[in-house]
Amino acid sequence: MLKYDSFYFQCPHCHAWLEGRNLKAEMVNQSILYSDGKVLNDNYITTPQKMIMCPSCGHIFWIENPVEPLITFNKPDAEIYSWNTWRFFGVSFSDNKGRMALINHYKTFLRKSHYEPKKEIYLRRFLWWAYNDLHRNHQHVRLKYWLNGFMSFGVWHCNRKMILEGEKLFLKNYKDFTNNLKRLLVLLEKHPEEQIDLELPEIYRELRQFDKAKELLEKAGSRTHFTNEILRHSKWKDPRVFMVSG
Numbered sequence: 571m572l573k574y575d576s577f578y579f580q581c582p583h584c585h586a587w588l589e590g591r592n593l594k595a596e597m598v599n600q601s602i603l604y605s606d607g608k609v610l611n612d613n614y615i616t617t618p619q620k621m622i623m624c625p626s627c628g629h630i631f632w633i634e635n636p637v638e639p640l641i642t643f644n645k646p647d648a649e650i651y652s653w654n655t656w657r658f659f660g661v662s663f664s665d666n667k668g669r670m671a672l673i674n675h676y677k678t679f680l681r682k683s684h685y686e687p688k689k690e691i692y693l694r695r696f697l698w699w700a701y702n703d704l705h706r707n708h709q710h711v712r713l714k715y716w717l718n719g720f721m722s723f724g725v726w727h728c729n730r731k732m733i734l735e736g737e738k739l740f741l742k743n744y745k746d747f748t749n750n751l752k753r754l755l756v757l758l759e760k761h762p763e764e765q766i767d768l769e770l771p772e773i774y775r776e777l778r779q780f781d782k783a784k785e786l787l788e789k790a791g792s793r794t795h796f797t798n799e800i801l802r803h804s805k806w807k808d809p810r811v812f813m814v815s816g
């Protein structure tokens with residue numbers, strides 16, 4: 571069970587109150603790291619959401635440094651929009667329809683406005699993760715996964731169908747996926763301070779530029795489990811996102 575501290579902030583346009591949540595890290599039971607840098611804590615993505623679309627008026631605003639006085643930890647005496655109403659723009663991840671809706675949100679934001687590099691990197695990184703969500707956990711489609719007893723046959727079969735359908739959607743949108751990654755790569759190479767650990771070799775790997783990924787990984791100083799895993803998948807010429815640890 572995840573435990574949070576709630577905080578509250580207002581839409582700068584209509585002044586509606588929204589509830590935000592900070593994860594209490596010490597309460598996490600299971601943390602999963604994926605090769606694209608996405609981390610799930612007890613199945614939830616806990617990377618803070620910086621761009622918010624007000625659930626009351628639709629105004630888009632950014633919260634980059636959620637500190638007082640912009641936010642308060644005291645519950646205001648007013649109607650409050652809960653976390654679920656605005657988190658990931660109210661989209662549910664439980665099916666591929668919701669996953670595509672999230673992708674389309676990011677694509678629309680990127681098409682409609684021009685953002686400073688830091689913000690564009692943020693949006694493109696989340697768009698990348700959203701595309702990968704379509705076939706994340708692809709290893710679960712294998713019969714071995716059911717035989718290992720992680721889930722019942724019914725759940726495994728249903729999950730398998732969703733991942734295979736997601737893989738089809740991923741391939742259908744593959745050109746957009748690579749265009750986004752190529753642009754993200756340019757931005758990150760220009761702004762190395764915004765790079766997450768091993769993000770560049772992973773992007774090259776997912777763009778099927780395996781030699782470049784290997785070159786960057788071999789240059790990286792200390793070897794970790796994460797480095798070795800990306801290297802291994804690059805040698806296999808496997809471009810798909812995968813679970814590093816969890």
Ligand SMILES: [Zn+2]
Pocket residue numbers: 581582583584585586624625626627628629
């Ligand atoms: Zn508003």
